[in-house]
Amino acid sequence: MTELTEIDLPTPSASVHVVEPGVRVRKGWLRCQIGDNIEFSTESLESYFFARWEPLAYEAMLVAAAAEFADKTLRRPSRMWRRDIALRIPVVNPDRWSDRSVSDSLHDVLNFLTGDSWHIEFYPRKQLMCAPQQSTLSLPPEVDAVIPFSNGMDSRAVAGLKEAEMGSKLVRVRIGSRIQDGEALSNQRQPFTFVPYHVRSGQRRFVESSARSRGFKFGLISALAAYLADAKLVLVPESGQGALGPALVAVGQAYPDYRSHPLFTGRMEKFVKALLGYQVRYNFPQLWDTKAETLRKFINQTKNSSWSATWSCWQQNRHSSVNGKRRHCGICAACMLRRLSVYAAGQAEPADSYVWENLGATSFWHGAAADFDRKRITRAMREYAIAGTLHLDHFAGLRTSRINAPALRLSAFQLSKALGISESDSQAKLDRLLKQHAEEWKTFVISLGENSFVADWALSARS
Secondary structure: OOOOOOOOOOOOEEEEEEEOOOOOOOOOOEEEEEOOOEEEOHHHHHHHOOOOOOHHHHHHHHHHHHHHHHHHHOOOOOOOOOOEEEEEEEEOOHHHHHOHHHHHHHHHHHHHHHOOEEEEEEEEOOOOOOOOOOOOOOOOOOOOEEEEEOOOHHHHHHHHHHHHHHHHHEEEEEOOOOOOOOOOOOOOOOOOOOOOEEEOOOOOOOOOOOOOOHHHHHHHHHHHHHHHOOOOEEEOOOOHHHHHHHHHOOOOOOOOOOOOOHHHHHHHHHHHHHHHOOOOEEEOOOOOOOHHHHHHHHHHHHOOOHHHHOOOOOOOHHHOEEOOEEOEOOOOHHHHHHHHHHHHOOOOOOHHHEOOOOOOOOOHHHHOOOOOOHHHOOHHHHHHHHHHHHHHHHHHHHHHOOOOHHHHHHHHHHHHHHHOOOHHHHHHHHHHHHHHHHHHHHHHHHHOOOOOHHHHHHHHHHO
């Protein structure tokens, strides 16, 4: 029997019809109802539209929510990446959304970001969205930039550094949950403190976890905040490993991850300009630094220790708790980068911050906390940990790998165009970043001891 190749396999597809309450869905399409599957709360809308009601900005949020719903609903098969996704979305002015400049830039940014083929059409809305009530929220008289703010380490560090420099001219835009981050934004309500909407599964449960559309969601709500605050810049807080690493070191058949990459944000700029007629620029203050360098700079310049209250782990609570207390898992790619960065920055965290307390253990099994139920350690969890280690190890080896040299030259060229710098400057900065990461990774692995399971995985990958 001839084995099917990816080209021979049928492309997974989904057709999602976003509707207002009481509107029938086109036959054969999946229902996504506004107010049910996509919910906008009064409080979250007031947080954004505190100064003026902008129906076009609201509809942009609706598009992002619909894309998230469709993305999560359709599973990617194990042997291929691309899917075909069709969306029908109700808007007040379909002609505006169907304008070629808007439609082309929207499709370009979603196709590039997710690696899928999107087909989006717009039709007239039956009922106008009611504007939120007049809000008493206010902004400083002049805002130069906004920064998406979560409970992540880069987010906390870069926000702290830039606030020390810009003061009230920088405004935070909340992109996490409504739970306050350890360091509360304020005891009083402020603009942009809530993600404007919530997405729930419908006839089909959510089955896809890659969620590349999240980059569009966070990039768009940050740009809309800049637009509504009359700011020109969106500061992207990711350091070099987080912004460039996922695109340079793809895993298996996975499409490169561009969620915090200048090639993605450049496309976002074009879409926002086409839709709103407003020029927003995405800026990467720490793009050419490692996470450890960003953390060290934050500590030295602000004398602030709040980085320790940040959260990095990708795992869900049920997979990363000990005796009922939530912990970082300690072994996913995000946790491994955190631990590497804390060590390289000359800092330390209590071992019980992590489920896997001891990365120097001789086996993956023995590295977990003594009270962690061994029945919860699955084969998938181990493979997830190996992937996290190898991602950092492969990123460390890019600079000296002949086979990756053409890809690095191409990346430097693309970054130079996206950032408006010379190709030689881009190449030099990328080379320095890769060299710094390699040095930090080597030192960190050595610190774990030659019998560490992490060292064993890294050594095995190079042999």
